[in-house]
């Protein structure tokens with residue numbers, strides 16, 4: 001849901017969908033959108049409030065607005081429900097602050113890119129029990145398949161890259177991330 005299109009009526013619709021969902025998201029802040037950050041913040045707050053009231057975890061999209069996103073999540077009590085910082089592109093220090101609030105950090109195909117720096121740092125240094133993996137398909141295609149639309153089956157490219165950086169068995173890493181996902185999003189078990 002792009003924030004430029006969000007209206008009070010759509011927020012009502014979001015609230016109505018809650019009984020059918022296992023999380024609220026992606027929601028968040030992105031300075032690369034044409035919608036003003038002020039408007040995005042107001043909508044993000046309302047969406048987080050819906051999630052907290054509904055006791056559902058939050059899937060957060062954040063680009064270039066980490067401090068603001070962290071403040072809003074903390075102020076709105078999102079630590080009570082937790083969630084995932086999807087396709088995280090911030091620093092290790094920033095990631096640790098989100099982890100302290102109760103969020104997991106999701107890594108994507110960017111860890112497979114030869115020029116990657118921050119994602120590798122995240123993959124190496126963050127605690128395993130707060131890591132999850134995603135494809136973000138059709139975006140963030142692993143380097144090996146670059147130029148093509150990403151697909152869920154290629155998640156193992158990301159898993160192999162992260163496992164190599166952490167010097168561990170890819171199967172163990174995949175299992176840990178899977179377990180983390182179910183812990184953070186318990187509603188997945190019912191789907």
Ligand SMILES: [Zn+2]
Nearest residue numbers: 026061086087
């Ligand atoms: Zn996103």
